[in-house]
Every structure is written in structure tokens, then in C-alpha cells.
Amino acid sequence: MSIGVWFVVLPGVLSLDLTGPAETLKLAGDAFHLHFIGPDPHVSTSIGLNFSGIEPLPESFPPGSLLVLPGVCDSNRYFDTPQAEAVRRWLTRLQPQIHSQQLNLMCVCSGSLLAAKAGLMNGVQCTTHHDVLARLRAAAPTAQVKENRIFIEDRGIWTSAGITSGIDLSLHLINRYCGPKPALDVAREMVVWFRRSGDDPQLSPWLRYRNHIHPAVHRAQDLLSAAPESAWDVQEIADKVHVSSRHLARLFQQHLGISVRDYLEQLRLAVAEQRLLQGQRMEQAAIAAGFSSPRQLHRARMRNAH
Template structure:
């Protein structure tokens, strides 16, 4: 079942704050269902474009919804309009569902200021565009504001920095709700790569080392990710991606700074950790990930912890 996504659309909304996350989520296929709502049916955007046929603000949102609050071109005045005040009161009514994590709040850029004015960021780790950090602090003094962050997620409330960071946050949500393969496919379709906030854990090997545009390396990574447990030889991999083994080794060193073997081993370790987290024994997890024994798995873990 598709996740319903609601874009709260106000006059003066930043066009890319809507279209960036919307296009990103739309590329995830049927995983998300996008809806556009607001206090009035038609609004001008930051670029002069008009967005029309907006649905009225619903009384409630279904559980599991994503509620996106985009930023505006001038947050010093746009959040004081009658439409913004109406949206603020509507957000306040949704507070219990948001705090209960029945609804995921997603603030893009200065949209965090409207959320703060609605009482939704009390004691929450959050961020916004660097030029309006002071307005966010003023709107909610108890908020724990993280400067120089791309996006922050705390207790089901997501906030992001300026404009294009909304795309990064949308990819993060696709990763969390649909899995790394779908997020990676969307990122590649958009010809962008993953960035993480300073508060996020290090990206797993499924998503790391993809910030390049080399097709031979991408083909290699797709091949290994599809079957990380397989005992791939360098020559077979190179043949599958139509380059020489020597050239493939050079490409990995040049673009990723690691060898093909090391990249493959990191994928296997990630798979083994997943199995261990699911409660499997060490020996079984090791074999499922392609290691010859639990002893070989432990040695690999030690290598990457050093």
C-alpha cells in the first residue's frame, strides 16, 4: 500500500522545496501517493509559477502519512499571512498524532519555522537553512538546533537545510521506508548521490561509494550487491562489466579509494551483521554471507575495526 504524502502549500512557497522532494518520491514508483493541500485553492510560488487545484486542509491524516511542510521565499512575512496562520492552527491540531509518530513530519528549509510556531519542535533536534537559524531559535527557544546539517531526524520529525537538502531528505525517507536498493535506484536516476547529516550513522556499504558517475564501477557494484555471498573472482567480475581486471582495479582505486576485494568484503560483512541482528548464530551468518567459517568472519570484522 502506498504511503500517503501531503504537501502543505502556502503562498510564496519555494518551488524546489515542493518539486524536489515530490519528484524524488515519485521516482520510487508506487511506494508513495502524493497530495497537495492548503488553506486556499491556488497559490503563487517563489518563481512566479502558480500552483492550483489544491485540496483543502483535511480534518485528520491517516496513520503512516508523511506531512511535508516546505519553506517559503521570505519567512519573515510569508508565515504571518492569514493562510499561514490557518495552516499553523491546523498543524497544532495534528500535534498529538505527530508526537505519537502516527504522522511523520517532514520540514523542508524554512518550513521548520512554521512547525516551530505550531509547537511541534519543543525539545526536538532540528535544523533549517543557515540564513534563518535565528528565526527558528526565536520561534522555539527549546528546540535543539543543529547548524551545518543537511537534515536531522528526531523522534519522527525530520527537518532539512536549504532547498536541495529536501532531495537528500526524501532519499533518506525512501531508504528507510523502501530499502537501500530503491533509494539507490532513484539517486542514480536523478544523477545525484547520497549525503548524510552529521547526526546520522555512517552509511552502510550498500549505499557508500556511490558518489561517482563511472558506469563500469556502477555495473560492478550492482553485480556484487545482487549476490554478495557469491565467490566472485576479479576476472569474472571484469568480464561481466566488459573491462579488463587491471582496468577495473585501477578504476576502483581512482574513484573509490578501495580495492574490488575490499568493497566485496564490506558487502559481505553488512550481510553477516544483518543475519546476526536477526538472531542467527555466528557460523550460520558467516556462511550465509559467503565466508568460509565464523573464524573468517571474525577476522574480517577485526580488519575493518582496526
């Protein structure tokens, strides 16, 4: 089922705060359905480009929707307008939906200031652009404002640090709603680094070593990720990605900081751990993941525990 995403568009909106997350979510295909809403049917953006076709502000949303508040180029000016005041009052009326998490909220950059003025940040862990952290604290004295964070979530309210962090957060939301592979595919399509927040669990091996753009290494990783249980030989992998085995080994060390065999072992470990969580016995999990025996799986777990 498609998730409705509603972008609030105000005069002076930072174009990348809006288009960055919108393009990111759009690349996830039919998983998200985008809407653009606001008090005015057309506005001028931070770069002078005009947006039109903006829908009126709805009074309610389907459960599970995502409301996005982008930042503006001059929050002192553009959050002190009749349009911003109309949105503030409207957000205040939406508090019950947001606080019950029927409606999730995503604030990009200074968008968190507008949410704070509407009373949505009281007692919430949040962040914003470093230039307006003090103003966020003043607007929401009981908020738990965090510094040096790319993004943070608290009870269905997401806030991000500024501009490109909206893309980071959107990738994270694709991962949350659709899974790691669609998020990784979008990140690769956009040629951006799929980052996670500091409080998130460590990246799985399918994502942890993907922060590069070398096509041969990506092709090799795709092969191994598709069938980690197979009896892969380094020469076979190298042949399939059209490089020598020695060059492939160098590329893995250069771009991943790990050998081909160690990378494959980490994939197999992830598969085995998932099988164990599903209730399989050690021997079943080991064989299904590509290990020759439970002992080999145990040794791999010991090696990767350090």
C-alpha cells in the first residue's frame, strides 16, 4: 500500500529541502504518493523558481501518512508571515493526530522551528540546522534539542539538521518502510552515501560497505549478496565482473577496507543469524548460509565479534 506524503510549501521554501526528499521518495516507486499543500496555490522559492498547483491544507490525513515541513531560506522573515501563521494554527489543530502517531511528522532544516511554534516539540528529542539550534530551544524550552546530529526520531516526529540531511532522512525512511535493498538502490541511483543516525543499529553487511561508487566492486557485491551461500571462488567472481582476481582484491581493500573472502563471510554470518532468529538449529542455519559446518559458523562468529 502506498504511503501518502504531504509537503507543506510556504513562500521562501528552500528548494532542496523540498525537492531533495521529494525526489528521493519518488525514486522508491509506488511506495510513496506525494502531495504538495499550503495556504497559497503558488509560491516563490529560495532560488526564485515559482511552484504552482499547490493544494489547500487538509484538516485531516489518512492514518500512517507522513507530513513534511521543509525549511525556508530566511526563517526570521518567512516564518513571520500570514501564510506561516496559518500553517502554525493548522499544525496546532493536528496535534492529536501527530502525538498519537496516526500522522508522522518530518521536519527538514528550519522546518522544526515552525513545528516548535505550533507546540509539537514539547518534550521531544529533536534537532535542526546548527545556525538555529538556539532559536529552537527558545521556541520549545522543554524540547530535548540535540546538536551534531544528522537526523533524529522521537515518537513519530523526525527532525533533520539541514538541506541535504533531508535526503539522508528520506533514505532512512525508505529503509524503514520498504527495507534496506530499496533504500540502497535509491542511494546508488542518486550517487549518495546512505547514512544512518548515531542511535541506529550498526549497518548490515549489505549496506555497511556500499559507501563507494566503483562499478566493478558494486557488481561483485551484487553477485555475492544475491547468493552468499554459493561456493564462490575469487577468480569466478573476478571473471564475472571482468577484472583480474588480483585487481578485484585490491579494489575491495581500497574501497571497502576488507578482503573479498571476509566480505562474503560477513554476508553469510548475517544470513545465519537471521535463520537462527527464525528458530532454525545451528546446523541448519550454518548450511543454509554457506558454511560447511556449525563449527565453521562458530569460528566466523568469534572472528567477527572482535
